[in-house]
Amino acid sequence: MTTKRTKSREKRPKHSHNVLVIDVGGTNVKLLGTGESEPVKIPSGPTMTAQRMVREVMRAVGRRRYDGISIGYPGPVRKGRPLAEPKNLGKGWVKIDLRKAFHAPVKMINDAAMQALGGYEGGRMLFLGLGTGLGSALITDGVLVPMELAHLRYRKGRTYEDYVGLRGLKRYGKKKWRRYVLDVITTLRDALQVNDVVLGGGNAKKLNRLPKWARFGDNGHAFIGGFRLWDETWQDERAACVVQRGRAGSRG
Numbered sequence: 651m652t653t654k655r656t657k658s659r660e661k662r663p664k665h666s667h668n669v670l671v672i673d674v675g676g677t678n679v680k681l682l683g684t685g686e687s688e689p690v691k692i693p694s695g696p697t698m699t700a701q702r703m704v705r706e707v708m709r710a711v712g713r714r715r716y717d718g719i720s721i722g723y724p725g726p727v728r729k730g731r732p733l734a735e736p737k738n739l740g741k742g743w744v745k746i747d748l749r750k751a752f753h754a755p756v757k758m759i760n761d762a763a764m765q766a767l768g769g770y771e772g773g774r775m776l777f778l779g780l781g782t783g784l785g786s787a788l789i790t791d792g793v794l795v796p797m798e799l800a801h802l803r804y805r806k807g808r809t810y811e812d813y814v815g816l817r818g819l820k821r822y823g824k825k826k827w828r829r830y831v832l833d834v835i836t837t838l839r840d841a842l843q844v845n846d847v848v849l850g851g852g853n854a855k856k857l858n859r860l861p862k863w864a865r866f867g868d869n870g871h872a873f874i875g876g877f878r879l880w881d882e883t884w885q886d887e888r889a890a891c892v893v894q895r896g897r898a899g900s901r902g
Contacts, residue, residue, distance in 0.1 A: 667717040670754075671876030672707060673761060674723055676738030676782065679703055681710060682873045689873065699740030704751045716754050720876030722761035726798060730758050738782065757879045761872065762850075763787040763796040768874030769848045769867045776844040777867065778835060779851035784811040788842060799838065810834055819853060828857060835864060 673680040675694060682689040692706045723743070726733040732743045748756045759767075762785025766777030770789045779785030784800035800811035812818055813830040822830065831849075839847050849857065850867030860866070 667880045668715075669877055669880045670707075670711065670716040670719045671873045672703075672719065672721045673764070673872045673876070674703065674721060674736075674739070675761070676724060676736070679706065680872075681707060682876075683711065683714065683716065684877070694739060696738065697740055700742035700746040700748075701751075702740065704746075704748070708752075716752075718880045719748075719752055719754050719756045720764065720879045721748065721756060721758040722764035722872055722876065723758050724761050727758055727760050727763075727796065730756070732758070759794075759879070760787065760796045761785065763794055764875040764879075765850050765867060765869075765872040766848065766875065767794055767878050768871030768876070769850070771846065773846055774842075774844045775846040775848060776838060776842055777848045777850065778838070780814060780831065780849060780853040780857075781816065781851035783815045785851065788844070804834070816853065819856070824856060831857060832861070836861070839863065 668684045670681065670683045673689075677694060679692040679694050679698065680689045681692070690710050692703075692710060694703075723732055724736045724738070725743075735741055735743055748758065762777060762779045765779065765785075766775070766787035766789055769775075769777065770792075772792075774790045775788070777785070777787045777789070778799075786797040786799040788795040788797055800815070801809045804810045804813055813822070814827065814834050818830060819827045835847050835849070838844075845863065847861075847864040848867045849860070849864060850869070850871065854866055857866075
């Protein structure tokens with residue numbers, strides 16, 4: 651197995667578990683464990699089935715064992731399980747019992763949601779992942795809401811993803827694509843009433859500027875989000891935020 655290590659530029663939050671974060675992508679499966687500073691990359695692609703992913707991850711981590719595993723999955727997830735097979739990977743993801751396969755507790759969420767969680771700084775935030783498709787997630791007062799905005803109608807019978815995903819970039823060229831991205835993020839910001847828009851994904855770097863209310867995310871946010879899923883301190887802070895908001899909005 652060929653693996654490649656790349657440096658993570660983000661400082662990860664403190665947590666009380668020995669956690670392994672797995673970010674599943676169409677090009678690579680990336681791993682980062684508690685106390686590690688550099689993620690491991692395992693090449694993926696159409697031959698990366700769920701069973702093969704488990705084997706490759708177990709081989710990469712060796713004898714190390716984890717109290718919990720976070721998985722960012724490139725597709726819709728409900729109650730910790732994929733709703734459909736991924737488009738750019740092999741099969742077997744819907745039926746596999748990952749807790750049994752890894753011999754450890756597993757928390758799986760959509761990959762865009764995991765990256766959003768890692769980049770969250772408070773308030774009401776919309777995350778949009780500009781990659782092959784369009785990933786999306788909303789966080790309001792610490793509560794994560796995975797979304798599937800990509801396939802909503804946008805123009806001429808086409809979807810948001812058709813315009814700002816990779817197909818749109820190839821069809822319209824970089825200049826027009828940038829204008830469509832600006833229009834889409836402005837429309838969604840106004841519709842969802844967010845104060846913070848974060849843009850991630852591989853194609854975000856093709857944007858030359860952003861409105862003052864938007865900012866670039868970082869791939870390292872996916873790992874931060876994965877650790878936060880098991881971070882009791884962060885969960886307590888999130889709960890306190892929600893309670894305080896509720897009191898502020900109450901009457902009497």
